[in-house]
Amino acid sequence: MLITNSLATFGRYCLFIKRVFAIPDRWGVFARRTIAEISKLGIDSIPLVIVISIFIGAVIAIQMQLNITSPLIPAYSTGLATRDIVLLEFSNSILCLILAGKVGSNIASEIGTMRVTEQIDALEIMGVNSCNFLVLPKIVAFVMFMPFLVIICIGTSLIGGYLVALFTEIITVTKYIYGLQAFFQEWYVWYGLIKSLFFAYIIASVASFYGYYVKGGALDVGKASTDGVVSSSILILLFDVLLTKLLLQ
Amino acid sequence: MIEVKDLVKSFDGKTVLHDVSATFYTGKTNLIIGQSGSGKTVLMKSLVGLLQPDSGSILFDGRDLVTMPLDDVKELRKEIGMLFQGSALFDSETVLGNVMFPLVMFTDKSREEILERAHFCIKRVNLVGSEDKFPSEISGGMQKRVAIARAIALNPKYLFCDEPNSGLDPKTSIIIDELLSDITHEYGITTVINTHDMNSVLGIGENIIFINKGYREWVGDMTQIYTTANEALNDFVFATELFQQVKNYVTANGHTKQPDKQ
Numbered sequence: 001m002l003i004t005n006s007l008a009t010f011g012r013y014c015l016f017i018k019r020v021f022a023i024p025d026r027w028g029v030f031a032r033r034t035i036a037e038i039s040k041l042g043i044d045s046i047p048l049v050i051v052i053s054i055f056i057g058a059v060i061a062i063q064m065q066l067n068i069t070s071p072l073i074p075a076y077s078t079g080l081a082t083r084d085i086v087l088l089e090f091s092n093s094i095l096c097l098i099l100a101g102k103v104g105s106n107i108a109s110e111i112g113t114m115r116v117t118e119q120i121d122a123l124e125i126m127g128v129n130s131c132n133f134l135v136l137p138k139i140v141a142f143v144m145f146m147p148f149l150v151i152i153c154i155g156t157s158l159i160g161g162y163l164v165a166l167f168t169e170i171i172t173v174t175k176y177i178y179g180l181q182a183f184f185q186e187w188y189v190w191y192g193l194i195k196s197l198f199f200a201y202i203i204a205s206v207a208s209f210y211g212y213y214v215k216g217g218a219l220d221v222g223k224a225s226t227d228g229v230v231s232s233s234i235l236i237l238l239f240d241v242l243l244t245k246l247l248l249q
Numbered sequence: 250m251i252e253v254k255d256l257v258k259s260f261d262g263k264t265v266l267h268d269v270s271a272t273f274y275t276g277k278t279n280l281i282i283g284q285s286g287s288g289k290t291v292l293m294k295s296l297v298g299l300l301q302p303d304s305g306s307i308l309f310d311g312r313d314l315v316t317m318p319l320d321d322v323k324e325l326r327k328e329i330g331m332l333f334q335g336s337a338l339f340d341s342e343t344v345l346g347n348v349m350f351p352l353v354m355f356t357d358k359s360r361e362e363i364l365e366r367a368h369f370c371i372k373r374v375n376l377v378g379s380e381d382k383f384p385s386e387i388s389g390g391m392q393k394r395v396a397i398a399r400a401i402a403l404n405p406k407y408l409f410c411d412e413p414n415s416g417l418d419p420k421t422s423i424i425i426d427e428l429l430s431d432i433t434h435e436y437g438i439t440t441v442i443n444t445h446d447m448n449s450v451l452g453i454g455e456n457i458i459f460i461n462k463g464y465r466e467w468v469g470d471m472t473q474i475y476t477t478a479n480e481a482l483n484d485f486v487f488a489t490e491l492f493q494q495v496k497n498y499v500t501a502n503g504h505t506k507q508p509d510k511q
Contacts, residue, residue, distance in 0.1 A: 026354060121299060127322075
């Protein structure tokens, strides 16, 4: 039963995506909507990304230093470990899990409300491909903007660790900065950016899918929002494993 | 003109519409009436293509919606305007934005021409001064009028209205009814209104189709409804003491309104 339902949902998702990736009726309208979505989904997420990144960057730095007590491990390892954790996992996977909550619920509830208030029916009756009109700008906008969020996250996380070095005596600033530069692998940055593109697509498309097929009222919109966030979070974790295996080995 | 022939629609093996046939005339207010659960919303949704009927045909001036290729359905929909029960205005757009929407999406007019047409439609529904307000900032009656302005923006040949008076006070309901009736006659639109507002039935019903338990039971106009022998229709329309008195009065003194003279 679970397998049958999952396959049916996947089939419906595929049909939904086929409609989403149709050619827009009006490129000018599509461009305007995409810019508006970049503002709503991307730029509006920057404050949250900055706040979370600074604190998590600081916490990673403190925990690294407190756990690296062996005299055989050089002191700059704190900076190095902080950098690699941020580049490899926090700035993409963990950030996207957090954004799945913010952006995913925003998308699912917006489209779900449009469904229950018949706005989507109104679009369909006018002859507008509602999937394409509503969802494609969100996917394109979020996938396009996600690398910027990742870069902001990397920068502010490392600043968080730097602040720990600056204002505490846990590690010196010099050793922290030396650690950040030691054994740097450029590919880690690309790896994080590539993963984030997949995760952005998952968040935008899965949340839209759950919102689009809402039936009922306000309660069902809330449920669709939750389902969208949970499903996209699970898919992010699944694709995290797959992409790590593909890109790092 | 829209002709419905032998329409059948079922859900999970339960038939909701049984061989329904009806004609909706151009330039007239055509009303679909019936109790809740009678199948009138299913009929309306089938007419606009939101539901695919099991069998039968729906002819828009001879073009069958049921067997039409998807591209032709898309073209036909540009000739259709629809007024939803909850107005279905786009929350993120202003009144002007809502009315401009179909013009932006489906015409190659310049921005000035689009604005001119949108302002004309807004003026036609008496909403001048509300152009920059959002749907959440205006009353339910005003929202309905914005929805009407949006529906007529592209000069539709067919106008569908699902419970246009739902949630409105009696006075506003009459304003909306009169507006729909005026627009229908003025632009020669085939207007189909799904309602159980008896004021609408007796006020603007030029062609009334009564649906009962999925069957088309009666067809007539607002003057004939007073003398119908159909028991289910009598029970439905003249259910209250007030409407029973209205019926007795009209039967004794004659009807003051004649649908053809409107």
